[in-house]
Amino acid sequence: MDKGSTDQPTSSLLYSSLNDNVTMVTKRLGESSDLVVRHISINKTPCAVLYMDGLVDKNTVQEYIMEALMLDMPSKRASVKALYEKIKTASLPIGELSEVEHIDELLHRLLSGETILLIDKEKKALVASTKGWRDRGVQESTAESVIRGPKEAFNETLRTNTALLRRKIRDSNLRMDAKKIGKMTQTDIAVAYLEGTAEDSVVRDVHKRLENIDIDGVLESGYIEEYIQDAQYSPFPTVYYSEKPDTIAAGILEGRVAIIVDGTPEVLLVPALFVNFFQSSEDYYQRADIGTLIRILRLVCFCIALFMPALYIAFTTFHQEMIPAPLLISLAAQREGVPFPAFVEALIMELTFEILREAGIRLPKPVGSAVSIVGALVLGQSAVQAGLVSPAMVIVVAITAISSFVIPAYNMAIPIRMIRFVFMVLAATFGLYGIILGMIALVFHLCSLKSFGVPYMSPFAPFVAKDQKDVLIRFPHWGLFSRPTSIAKNNETRTNPNSKES
Amino acid sequence: MTSSWVRISLIIICLSLLSGCWNSNELDELGIAVSVAIDKNDEGDYLVAVQVINPSEIATDAPTNRPPVSTYSTTGETLLDAFRRLSAKSPRQIYFSQMRLVIIGSKLAEEGVMPSLDFLYRDHEFRTSFYVAVAKNAPAEVMLSIVTPYEKIPANKIMNSIDNVQKNWGVSKGVSIDKLIADVRDKGKSPVLPGIDLLGDPEVGNNMSNVENVDAPTKLEVDHLAAFKEDRLVGWLSEMESQGLNYATGDVRSTIVTHPCDDEGTISVEILRTQSSMKSKMDGSTPEVTIMVEAEGNVAEVDCKIDLGSPESIQEVNKEVEKQIEKTIQSSVTAAQEELESDFLGLGSAVHRDNPTYWKSVEDEWDQQFTELDVSIEVKAKIRRKGNSTQPINKEG
Structure with a gap:
């Protein structure tokens, strides 16, 4: 289990004198203030208990190490060797107990929050696992909230x-x-x-x-x-x-x-895989039909978040003939008096949104509401009233922003945010033609990616018919009969579809 | 690695910068044209008028008293010449892709519309789905400068009226440019176009005060069909003849057939569905064309003493309706063969379809042949429902 720690370079061994060892440790740690060294004497044999304050569970150290060593030890004097063996095998009521011989190893264990027992004339140190520091406890997930399903989240330990x-x-x-x-x-x-x-x-x-x-x-x-x-x-x-x-x-x-x-x-x-980023654990907890529809909705939102501003630019500056007449008239009316070209207008609004979003994340909560007021009222409404941007552009930016939040994986929303601007430039220079070229390049790129040997776009490219059951559509659990073949080729069977109530 | 990246990004930057947004237009730089009027003046030059919309007047919460559309007109040696001359008058580049309607002046229609159609069909900016109509009683460019009540864009008003007349009455029909061109080129069929009438004084209609009246003094109305021979206007069909043509070609979706009953009142039948077919048969060496029409409808208005409860009287009504429709179609056939000598019914096409070898021999003199053609008409009518009451409400007893 401990593969990582064994390949440390073999360093100097411990001294036999207790004082030498303690001095060495305090020196190596630069007489650090959080190092606790407690000299005790067991049956007249000098010993020392060392631990880092804050990294150990003080109760454990107190009750199961100090008490055991200072109060419960028999008074009969024994040899150092026998004492060491006795402590090691019988006296310390601690689950994880090990011994170290090297100084570096000892220091490492000490700094990981374990308690060291050094005995005079003994070249080995006993190490008791007493790790215990303040952690957050298991709390509700904040970044990925669900309606149905376990709410607990990992913490830092x-x-x-x-x-x-x-x-x-x-x-x-x-x-x-x-x-x-x-x-x-x-x-x-x-x-x-x-x-x-x-x-x-x-x-x-x-x-x-x-x-x-x-x-x-x-x-x-x-x-x-x-x-x-x-x-x-x-x-x-x-x-x-x-x-x-x-x-x-x-x-x-x-x-x-x-x-x-x-x-x-x-x-x-x-x-x-690419599709994993569009799946949420809740897809599997809610009924299969809504799980399927939501997944399709997410893919639609992916497209909206990626292409909407670009399509708006392309349609309004290159392909006015593709807009239905009443909509065109309405859009044209909104653009009357707007001083910027559609591309610049879109760029300004998208940048504004990115600024607001970033400001919202970093700000302390009490100031956050001020930002949303400024963002919503001043930038949204007033910019339109002042004629700086057209209302249609505000709608486009808003739907784009909201769509990008639909994607459950935050790290998949990031490339969308960035590539959106590339598509906007393409749309402003080449129109729909540019968007299609960009799309082709994007698909090429996605298909060229791999994750640990698995094609990123599988099971679409390469197409795996069997795996389609849990990609865009989610079959009921009894229908998810095999594991995704692109990931697990052995032990494929997951369920017996006949075990459902017919 | 680095140099290839540099090269690729240089190419991308150059591509996007050098292209220079060719053909890109902001929406507020476009004058969106909704209809165009084309005519010829006495010198033989093309006279072109364009109706462009004023978007901020149409899509607004706070309308001002500026008109929702503006009209610019000019003349030119060719159509393209005239269109380009418009740029001197219009503040914006005129954008034709959303055009709904072309109104052809009667002078141009009489001279032949084909040369002007070529431009409208060839230029990539024009869609091929706009309607073509003929200005009947006023110059075409005057038609474009009438402010219409209720519907802010006059071109939409005309287009919607044409559609509504076709859908509910069947005495006119919308003809799009590709259909018009197909008919002109078809030797076995001559085109028809709907007419537009101007009611009232054009001077009044040109002013926004026109639409400040509940009953606007100047209005545009859809008229019956104009019959063409090849691409030249040869005459106007009456209401009955237009309807007969629509029956024969299956373009009647819904209409009203009224016939007298009991010598004292009338009964109106609402036709809800018609189906027509034209079949040709060789009778020796001369062809014969049969126009078959099936119509279904409801009794809609009864103003006479008739017992609709009895199957016999329903049969009676059926017969009367058949007779009426037959009469209507016959009037159209007569107009085509005798008065206008233009095969707008498409009888030649029927012959072409059913007797292609014979058609080859008469194709070129069909204009003369067709006036001699035997045309028979078969109509089948069927009453489906009688409305909410079986008996007329004024029936005694």
Whole structure:
């Protein structure tokens, strides 16, 4: 399990003198103020308990280490060796207890929140796992809210996150391979997958890519994502992430591999296909019919968010003959007196919206309402009244903005936001012709992408008839008889369709 | 890697900048034309008038007293010449793709419309779905400068009226330019076009005060059909002849057939569905054309003593309706063969369809042949419903 930590360079061993060891540790840590060193004496043998304040659960240290060592030890003096063995085997009522011989290892364990027991004349140190620091607890998901379905979300603690997954999948094949990445942060990483279901090649690939990472620190799973993603220069994400345990568990059940990064509530999931970003876990909790319709709606919204401003520009500046006469008259009337060309008008409004959106995210909550007032009233209404933009353009920008929020995965909404401007430029220079050219280029690009060896656009390109049951349409659960073949080729069967009530 | 990226992005930047937005027009730079009037003046030059809409007057919450449309007219040696001369008068580039209607002046119609149709059909800016009509009692350009009540865009008013007349009455019909051209080129069929009448004083109609009246003093009205021979106007059909033509070609969707009953009153039948076919048969060496019309309808208005409860009287009504429709069609056939000598019914096409070999031999002298053609008319009428009451409400007892 501890593959990541064993390949550290073998360093100097511990001294036999307690004082030497303690001095060494305090020196190495630069006499840091949060290092607690408690000298005690067990049966007249000098010992020291070391821990980092704030990283340990003080109650555990107090009750199960200090009390056990200071109060409950028999008074009969024994040899150091016997004392060490006794403490190791019998005296410490702590679940995780191990021993270390190397100083670097000791320091690392100390800094991870474990408690070290050093005994004079003993060249090994006992390490008790007393990790315990303040975390948020398991709270309701804020970024991906659902109406029906589990509300809990991952938090920043790796162990909590793995436990959340274990609670959902009680299968002995669920693997949690541990890794440490980051020369300084030594961030714990767990690679979770179902052995026998996930493709071995993908699991190997994940391990290989993670091991190749050479970085000083990992503070968020985004660091990892940028190292392991396939298409480094594509705006489209090839790694899925979610902060909901049920979403990640569903991915693991399909044969995907999850990467949990300590300190990050967002868990990565690979391989990620284009269609995954348009699916929400709630599609599977609500009835199949509405799940299907919502998925189609999302795809429509994807198109609106991507093409609407571009189409508006193309139609109004190049292809007026394609607009029905009453609409054309209405649009023309709105454009009377607008000082900018349609493209500039669209650009101004889209930029304004992006500014408002960014301001809204960063601002503290009490100021946020001020921004929405300025945004909605001043920019929306007054700009129209002042004749700077046409009302139709405001509608176009609004529907574009709202449509981009329909896409459940935030990281898929980002390429749409960026590519939208490219399409607007194409529309302003070439009209519909430019939009079609851009679309062709976009489709080429999407089809060229891969995520951990799986074609990004599958099951559309290459077309897999069997997998269409859970892409645009969602079959009822008894109809989802096999795992997606592009992801899991072994252990395909998911359900017996005949087990439903007929 | 880097150089190829640089090259690709240079190409993209150049492509989008060098293209220079050719053909791009902002909406507020366009004068959207909804109808065009074409005529010839006495010098033989084309006279062109264009009706452009004033969008802010049409789509607005706060209308001012400016007119919703403006008309510009000019003359030119050719149509294109005249259209380009309009730019001197119009503040905006005139945009023809949304045009709904072309009104042809009677002088041009009598001379032949084909040369002007060529331009309207050839130019990519024109759609091929606009209606063509003939100005009957006023110069075509005057028709365009009438402000119409109720419907702000006069071209829409005319177009809607043509459609409504065709749908509810059947004495006129809308003819789009591609149909007109097809008919002109078809040797077995001559085209017809709806006529437009101007009622009242054009000077008054040109002024916004025209529409400030509840009953506008100057109005535009859809008239019956104008019959052409090849591309030249040869005469106007009467109401009955126009309706007969529509029956024969299956263009009557709904109309009213009124016939006397019991010598004292009338009974009106609302025709709801008609179906027509034209069949040709060779009778020895001469062809014979049969026009078959099936009509279905309801009894709509009864002003005589008749017992609609009995099947016999329904039969009676059926017969009367058949007789009326036959008479209507016959009047049209007579007009075609004797008065105007123009095969606007498309009898030649029927012969062409059913006897192609014979048609080949007469194709070129069909104009003379056709006046001698035997035409028989068969009408079948069927009353479907009698309305809410079986008996006339004034029936005693």
